[in-house]
Amino acid sequence: MSENSDDLGFDLVDFMPYLLNQAAEATSIEFQHFYKARYGMLRTEWRIVFHLGRYGAMTAKEICNRTNMHKTKISRGVGALESKRYLKREIDTSDRRLEKLSLTPQGARVFGELNKAAQDFNADFARLFSAEEGLILRRCLKRIAGL
Amino acid sequence: MSENSDDLGFDLVDFMPYLLNQAAEATSIEFQHFYKARYGMLRTEWRIVFHLGRYGAMTAKEICNRTNMHKTKISRGVGALESKRYLKREIDTSDRRLEKLSLTPQGARVFGELNKAAQDFNADFARLFSAEEGLILRRCLKRIAGL
DNA sequence: GAATATTAGTTGTTTTTGTAACTAACAAGC
DNA sequence: GCTTGTTAGTTACAAAAACAACTAATATTC
Numbered sequence A, B: 001m002s003e004n005s006d007d008l009g010f011d012l013v014d015f016m017p018y019l020l021n022q023a024a025e026a027t028s029i030e031f032q033h034f035y036k037a038r039y040g041m042l043r044t045e046w047r048i049v050f051h052l053g054r055y056g057a058m059t060a061k062e063i064c065n066r067t068n069m070h071k072t073k074i075s076r077g078v079g080a081l082e083s084k085r086y087l088k089r090e091i092d093t094s095d096r097r098l099e100k101l102s103l104t105p106q107g108a109r110v111f112g113e114l115n116k117a118a119q120d121f122n123a124d125f126a127r128l129f130s131a132e133e134g135l136i137l138r139r140c141l142k143r144i145a146g147l
Numbered sequence C: 001g002a003a004t005a006t007t008a009g010t011t012g013t014t015t016t017t018g019t020a021a022c023t024a025a026c027a028a029g030c
Numbered sequence D: 001g002c003t004t005g006t007t008a009g010t011t012a013c014a015a016a017a018a019c020a021a022c023t024a025a026t027a028t029t030c
Helices: A016-039 A043-055 A060-067 A071-083 A105-126 A131-145 B016-039 B043-055 B060-067 B071-083 B105-126 B131-145
Strands: A087-091 A099-103 B087-091 B099-103
Touching: A016 A043, A016 A105, A016 B016, A016 B105, A016 B131, A043 A060, A043 A071, A043 A087, A043 A099, A043 A105, A060 A071, A060 A099, A071 A087, A099 A105, A105 B016, A131 B016, A131 B131, B016 B043, B016 B105, B043 B060, B043 B071, B043 B087, B043 B099, B043 B105, B060 B071, B060 B099, B071 B087, B099 B105
Parallel strands: none
Antiparallel strands: A087 A099, B087 B099
16 A cells, blocks of 8 residues: 555555556456457457357347446447357247347357367466465455456 | 366356456446546546656656556547646657656646545455455456556 | 667547437337 | 337447557667
């Protein structure tokens, strides 16, 4: 905290929103390489692919609820993924407002590769910390994010 | 981690870039209220004000180096703060490429208020954690951010 | 000291995001 | 059955960020 005689307060690095943001940025930028450079995907798109690959077919709304991304972001991500042929839509016959989204075989393959990369990334990441640190870090972040 | 028989890997919430991002987002959005709603400032502008208020007059380049924000972002932030009369520029006579940036009295007053709000925010934030958790969280985040 | 390179900062253009208004389908109330 | 309300998703427009090209000043090199 470094309170000092001039009462200027803490250093920026001790300000949690800043520190969290810097840590998140640094990490995101690293992982971007996998989905951006190789598959031309945006973060939103990668998240959608992850959701559909990991949890199965669902509607855009369900992805919204799970991630608290805004629906317009999802709508555009879905459009982009569709034009890349990674995803297909199927309109629910009992409620024609709903679109069930699912990965195409090609999309599933991309998910497989990215998911593998993500697991490796996470494993490497974990090596930065002791077991106790990792546990506490994860617990604290979940609490902050309200998860 | 929840490894399961289908080998689908972890949940998104256990993927560190995602978890960090969600935590950073949640926190940033809360603190935005202070600088955005009250002073019409953007995050970049708040960071610039913080730097000048906390560490004294410096050039745009120095702010760049300290924060790894891109220089165009800083340039526009400085312009916006100048038109709000929170900041003034002074060209270095020995090297006329350099502009020494500093807060106006009005800017200094705003810094004082925001800095106070930031300290309070940080103190409230700290209450989410035990002393040990807070220490470890901070240490881990710094390591991740390379700080 | 003239050509070249580097540095600080700006400007212009393109992407991406955020916000609000919209369409289409369904649901409720009467 | 016809208003009124709600929900899923899209589209249009404005704000912000990213990226590249630029200007002006200083350094370097020969």
